[in-house]
Amino acid sequence: RRGFVQRIIVVGGAVAYAGRGRTSYAARQGNIRLTQWYHEYGEPGVQEAAARYAQTYTQENPTVEVEMVWNPGDYGAKLSAALLTDEGPDVFELGGSPTLDMVKQGQIVPLDDLYTPEIKADFNPTSLGGLTIDGKIYAVKKVDDTGLIYFRPSLMEQAGLQPPTTFDEVIAAAQALDSGRTKGMFIGNDRGIGALLTIAPWSAGVEFLQDNKIAFNNERTAAAWAKVKEINDTGALLIGAPTDWFDPAAFTQNLTAMAWGGLWMMPAVQEALGDDFGVVPWPAFDAQGRPATFWGGWAEMVNGRSQNLEEAKRFVNWLWIEKTDLQTDFNLSYGFHVPPRKSIQAQAQALQSGPPAEAVTVLNEHGKLLSPLWNAAMGTAIGDAFANIVNNGADPMQEVTTAAQTCEAELQRVLG
Incomplete structure (x- = not known):
């Protein structure tokens, strides 16, 4: 087995306890430990893919261990509780927009430095608007649904x-x-x-x-x-x-x-x-x-209480901005979703004709979402x-x- 930890943890109740255990282990090893939370996607293969992405990042960055945590059940309640503590995930996904309450409580950090002008132009403005509070972008969209x-x-x-x-x-x-x-x-x-x-x-x-x-x-x-x-x-x-x-x-x-x-x-x-x-x-x-x-889907965010903010941001950038092949895989290999990036949409063969192509047009032309203040x-x-x-x-x-x-x-x- 590899010299770094590769675990998929199914979270039940003791989120804070598990968090303390992970932190102490990382300190003993001298490596940076990131925890990344997912809700339970229903499509077969997604859980294994998410674990594989985390493993790949550690292979490319041997001093960083990414622990992918799969959360069956009421993900929203678990996440809300965890974000009120110092033991929450470093990186997590949210179904919907970040909120002003999350900003005020320090639960999320701006990710504007991940968006070059070219990257920013590759996302639909409506989608970006749902991630923006007071002019700052707080997430990277990973999945679009409609x-x-x-x-x-x-x-x-x-x-x-x-x-x-x-x-x-x-x-x-x-x-x-x-x-x-x-x-x-x-x-x-x-x-x-x-x-x-x-x-x-x-x-x-x-x-x-x-x-x-x-x-x-x-x-x-x-x-x-x-x-x-x-x-x-x-x-x-x-x-x-x-x-x-x-x-x-x-x-x-x-x-x-x-x-x-x-x-x-x-x-x-x-x-x-x-x-x-x-x-x-x-x-x-x-x-x-x-x-x-x-305009639905899921977006990746970085916990403002993370002890490794910069590394957490680097991981989000690697997975959801740099690795377009993994973004295509995540959206289209297991279920059927629209990759948020325009350039990926244009290259995805499954979205080029018939009802799938019509659905992409519907999303981009008629998709709506509520304000982050909602x-x-x-x-x-x-x-x-x-x-x-x-x-x-x-x-x-x-x-x-x-x-x-x-x-x-x-x-x-x-x-x-």
Whole structure:
């Protein structure tokens, strides 16, 4: 076996205890020890790939030991707890944007020195914007994901339909394609509350937080959320599918003619349906709106409490900026994601034609994300309001106003 430690640790409960053990071992060996955290990716082979990347870095840098830590279960809760201590990971991934609270608490450090002008230009400005707080970039994007409406061209043709370009056309198509045995549309077992919470207002041209102000307290948000209630009331939606919208089963098993789903589903859809599927973004709400989807994925950050900040930054630079072959491998060899770098997207054969190429275009042209000032408390406020509209028929504008007031108070706390 090699003279350096190559361990994959499955983290259970004692994160701090394990951290102390790692630190003392590294000190005895006289080497720099970095810990790198991942959440549990569902695709086979990702865990082994992540361990291999860490091993390769140590082979190239023999005085640095990188310990890849795989975290099953509630990664967000584990990470939040660990970042409040001095025993957290040196390098970690986050699903979503860094937050101002993380900056204030010293949990992340700026990584601007990793971005040369050429590297910066190789990332989409929308993606970089989600990693930027007060003009500083706090992460490197490692995986891009997005959502799409999957449809069956054969069923569309039989019904004399074209892919929908407005929300009203989504409703009309869902009703026309609903045969009873095969429902017209699937947007999740929660009636679209999770999938369309931000996407429906985005498609109406709404921003949630803009220029340090809550910006969604308007009739367009109310109309967009009310339209989700309207499509539910048609009876054309699939409700109670065996798996939720992020799994392809409802679509591939012909339970629904159209389905909102993630890019990651595409290989399974292609295997099941061959060429009989297409994808479009969530369409514009109306003539004044615009198509929309989420700009998802994961980004790598460096813990501000790391005892080896510069080495941690060098590792992030090596893996997620320099090693474009590993970035391609991570995104496309195990699951199906979009590499965040434009140059890699252009070279990846799997993304050059058909629905995969269309998905990349959808992401780059219509992908949206929330401001780094947005936080979980604000998300809860709008989620509760939206659910009350869809499930209980609450007054849309009243719910929007109440949620906006809660978000405004939370924003002032964050900015204060």
